Amino acid sequence: MDDMVRKLPRYVTVTKTKYKKVLFYFRVDKGPRTRLPDDPSSDEFKEAYRACLIGEPVKTKKIVGVPTTIRWLIERYMESAAWRNDLSDATRRQRSNILKHVVSDSGDVPFAMVQAKHIRNRMEKMSDTPAQANNYLKTMIGLFSWAVKNDHVKVNPTIDVARLKAKSKGFPEWTxxxxxxxxxxxxxxxxxxxxxxxxxxxxxxxxxxxxxxxxxxxxxxxxxxxxxxxxxxxxxxxxxxxxxxxxxxxxxxxxxxxxxxxxxxxxxxxxxxxxxxxxxxxxxxxxxxxxxxxxxxxxxxxxxxxxxxxxxxxxxxQADVYTKGADRVRLGISASRRIARRLEAQDADEKALGDVENSQKESKGR
Structure with a gap:
């Protein structure tokens, strides 16, 4: 790895993702970064580097997934009616970005080999951001539910995977x-x-x-x-x-x-x-x-x-979150009022009893 970095041409930087994948970028000073092909010794890399030097757009060769790989399964899923019709535009944008990372990290893995433990492991690596981990799980649930329905896999590996507990209640509520x-x-x-x-x-x-x-x-x-x-x-x-x-x-x-x-x-x-x-x-x-x-x-x-x-x-x-919260408020106030009434009644009883005892003492003294 060190030898590879030393031999990289000018303006090429290298980064490693949290999944240990090595990525190469072209960047001049603080300008925009352009992703380069993964193999610095390939003709495709050299052609992309030349294009960056003269300011031309980089032509990337489209990788077509083999019909047994995650890449292929995701390509078919994103062409399906389930992807087009069952998801909102915002959800498609979010899940498209997630699936891009899945392809980048594991695109050539046979989808039949994916097990629940693999999905759990990936979520564990994202445990510092539980909301993102849960969005990843939702995306994989959608992918493999479609895959089962269309006879690409027999078992959905997401079935026994639990969501991570969020560390917060999400966006703060206005008062x-x-x-x-x-x-x-x-x-x-x-x-x-x-x-x-x-x-x-x-x-x-x-x-x-x-x-x-x-x-x-x-x-x-x-x-x-x-x-x-x-x-x-x-x-x-x-x-x-x-x-x-x-x-x-x-x-x-x-x-x-x-x-x-x-x-x-x-x-x-x-x-x-x-x-x-x-x-x-x-x-x-x-x-x-x-x-x-x-x-x-x-x-x-x-x-x-x-x-x-x-x-x-x-x-x-989701509605129950608010109605139960409201019920707890009302019930809490109601219970506190009962306590107050009971204490007030006890005080009144004790005062009345004290008045009777004082009256009796006064009668005996006379």
Whole structure:
């Protein structure tokens, strides 16, 4: 390895992934990095290096997977109807990136040899980031579930693999005080204020909020099919929110647009809204408002079914998190009131008994 590094041409750097794979890049000073082929002695590497030197795009030779390899299985999966139709755009982007790493690290491994222990081992290496490890598992579940259904493998190696326990509860939830601070910083008429009110009253994810427009609104009833789960949610917007929409400059088909009048991309909206939140002294992101909306509804007595309908959840598991939390709050307050009433009653009984005893003593003294 040391000899190889010493012999590398100028501007070529070498890195090793956490899975021990050696990667080569072309980079001049602090400019962009360009991935080079894996074998520095190959003609393909030399041609790619020459292209980088003169500023031409690097032509990479497409590797076609052998029909028994992970690479081939992933290629077929990403061509399937299950990949195109069953997953949202955001999920496909996320899983495509994960599968790229799988191919890079293990593309030539026969997929029939993959066992649960191999997936567990990879997740163990990702244990410092349990959310990423669990996303990897979800991706492999999707891949091998499709493979079983289409007779590529007989056994799904992901069946007995458990998710890692997350070290946090995910995105931090906004509080009522956070909302008041945001409203104080961004008055009615600003796009930031409109974004906050729409997020709070609709409970939509950022992937849906960027597509929201007048075409989804009839009177004060808002209805939209969500990108992630494909479920249709219907909510009623209060007059106050309709007034904010009317007072804000919007696009033709999008309530929220950039300063250039263009629709936001999902990452662009996230960055823009986070910056607005920081200016209001709230160091949290848009998803935390969705949590606040769910908590507010649950505390006001919303059932799991009602929360599922508003927030587009397809199972009650997520809704139960909020309803059970709200029930615990109500039950806790109710129990504390019982304790207080009981203690007050005991104090009253003791005082009454003391008054009787004092009265009897006074009678005897007379």
């Amino acid at each position: 009522q005080e956070d909302g008041e601070a945001f409203r104080a910083r961004w008055p009615v008429g600003t796009a930031q204020r409109l974004a906050f009110e729409l997020l709070l009253h609709s409970g939509l994810r950022r992937g849906d909020i960027v597509t929201l427009g007048r075409q989804h609104l009839k009177g004060n009833i808002l209805s939209i099919t969500t990108q992630k789960t494909g479920t249709t949610i219907t909510v009623e917007l209060p007059d106050a929110v309709l007034s904010i929409i009317a007072a804000t400059k919007t696009g033709d088909l999008h309530f929220l647009v950039t300063s250039f009048g263009k629709p936001f991309s999902i990452p662009g909206f996230g960055n823009w809204f986070h910056a607005a939140s920081v200016k209001a002294g709230v160091h949290k992101n848009a998803h935390g408002i969705r949590k606040l909306a769910a908590t507010t509804a649950a505390n006001d007595g919303a059932t799991s079914s009602e929360l599922m309908a508003q927030f587009g959840w397809t199972t009650s598991q």
